[in-house]
Amino acid sequence: MANVTVIGSQWGDEGKGKIVDWLASRADAVVRFQGGHNAGHTLVVGNQTYKLSLLPSGIVTGTLSIIGNGVVLDPWALRDEITKLRGQGVEINPDNFAIADNCALILPFHRDLDALRETAAGAGKIGTTGRGIGPAYEDKVGRRAIRVCDLAHLDHLEPQIDRLTAHHDALRAGFGEPPIDRERLLTDLAEIADYVLDYAQPVWKRLKKVRKAGARILFEGAQGVLLDIDHGTYPFVTSSNTVSGTAAAGSGLGPSAVGFVLGIAKAYTTRVGSGPFPTELDDETGQQLGERGHEFGTVTGRKRRCGWFDAVLVRQSCAVSGVTGIALTKLDVLDGFEKVRICTGYRLRGKILDYFPSHAADQAAVEPIYEEMDGWSESTAGARSYADLPAQAIKYIQRVQELIETPIALVSTSPEREDTILIRDPFSD
Ligand code: GDP
Ligand code: IMO
Numbered sequence: 001m002a003n004v005t006v007i008g009s010q011w012g013d014e015g016k017g018k019i020v021d022w023l024a025s026r027a028d029a030v031v032r033f034q035g036g037h038n039a040g041h042t043l044v045v046g047n048q049t050y051k052l053s054l055l056p057s058g059i060v061t062g063t064l065s066i067i068g069n070g071v072v073l074d075p076w077a078l079r080d081e082i083t084k085l086r087g088q089g090v091e092i093n094p095d096n097f098a099i100a101d102n103c104a105l106i107l108p109f110h111r112d113l114d115a116l117r118e119t120a121a122g123a124g125k126i127g128t129t130g131r132g133i134g135p136a137y138e139d140k141v142g143r144r145a146i147r148v149c150d151l152a153h154l155d156h157l158e159p160q161i162d163r164l165t166a167h168h169d170a171l172r173a174g175f176g177e178p179p180i181d182r183e184r185l186l187t188d189l190a191e192i193a194d195y196v197l198d199y200a201q202p203v204w205k206r207l208k209k210v211r212k213a214g215a216r217i218l219f220e221g222a223q224g225v226l227l228d229i230d231h232g233t234y235p236f237v238t239s240s241n242t243v244s245g246t247a248a249a250g251s252g253l254g255p256s257a258v259g260f261v262l263g264i265a266k267a268y269t270t271r272v273g274s275g276p277f278p279t280e281l282d283d284e285t286g287q288q289l290g291e292r293g294h295e296f297g298t299v300t301g302r303k304r305r306c307g308w309f310d311a312v313l314v315r316q317s318c319a320v321s322g323v324t325g326i327a328l329t330k331l332d333v334l335d336g337f338e339k340v341r342i343c344t345g346y347r348l349r350g351k352i353l354d355y356f357p358s359h360a361a362d363q364a365a366v367e368p369i370y371e372e373m374d375g376w377s378e379s380t381a382g383a384r385s386y387a388d389l390p391a392q393a394i395k396y397i398q399r400v401q402e403l404i405e406t407p408i409a410l411v412s413t414s415p416e417r418e419d420t421i422l423i424r425d426p427f428s429d
């Protein structure tokens, strides 16, 4: 199993970026395969903090970093992010960075539509990141997207723009917005085209070569399984499949390339945006988790909702995504709690459930059943070996492992890259 696929097993923000950055030095390529710049991955290396939304987290270690075809790409957000990272001393050039030429683009009217719909939906809003992700994926499956390769053929774009405007102008009119300004769109695309094309290529071909040479590929998921368009808390989800299988389709490799599936799980639970969250705590404990865990979104700065670890959800995520091992992050945030709780099942209208039901009303109505354990007063912050952990923290990890029916391969004890405990190396067979 030479390759590793990292995915979030909750509602995103589990610490995927930190773990990918830590593993990246042992990988030959890091590949993003879904999502877009709705992701926010924070990496801490010494006294530097890097915030990535679109670029694969491997870029910071200089590892070959690839944006696969499954990603939706906002070219202007890409330019801003590259400029910002170069300002922090990160090298980004066509040798270490490539973009799939068949990626669908996020365009300015996608972002507008995202905002218009959210405002119009009132209490029914999804709470999106406002980056135009949903509308861009809709255009992709609606066969009217403009793709990276189109940037090299702007003279041939008229029929595609006809298809786009036929769809969007009607929608925009409904919101009282003027039609898409075709001239402006073409001028904007012409201005950014060469910037993107410098990195564009059929990345499946590059990855085929990398694989043939026996290199190790690290796939970097964005969001989390509970935000998956099929398996998540629909409709309060993102517009892509976030499960591990997407790594293959979203980069141009077969399913066997996925390798070790490393699910990232926070030692508690958080969520940004609307939607059901059975273990959410509206009390002081929830407040404490948020403060200790610095739970503010990287992309939108929104306060994350917080609650106890939900073993039912993570067990389900592990099952639907074929997780081989878990990286349990932010264990240190639980330091000092007198008691800690884990959700082990749900009560729904008098019945006990050992899974999360599909219907939104049921998802909103389930009541968590908790198991309570003694906490630990010692600090786990910065621990780098299992032996450094207090006995009660080890008990907690073991209980989580039992309940999610999946082994824990890594434990993370601070935002810093090296503060990571390795139990089972995902890159070894
Ligand atoms: P991602 O979207 O899954 O990459 O996660 P984010 O970067 O959005 O959110 C995770 C936050 O927790 C970031 O600010 C990380 O620096 C931080 N973090 C990651 N692992 C740990 C950990 O083990 N302990 C603590 N205290 N913070 C962590
Ligand atoms: P990372 O990769 C947490 C959430 C939004 C919203 C829903 C739909 O940092 O874990 P979208 O803009 O995708 O249409 O929003 O999904 N969401 C995330 N929540 N972490 C993320 O990414 C997220 N990306 C999207 O808050 O509820």
Ligand code: MG
Pocket (backbone or CB within 6 Å): 012, 013, 014, 039, 040, 041, 042, 298
């Ligand atoms: Mg994040």
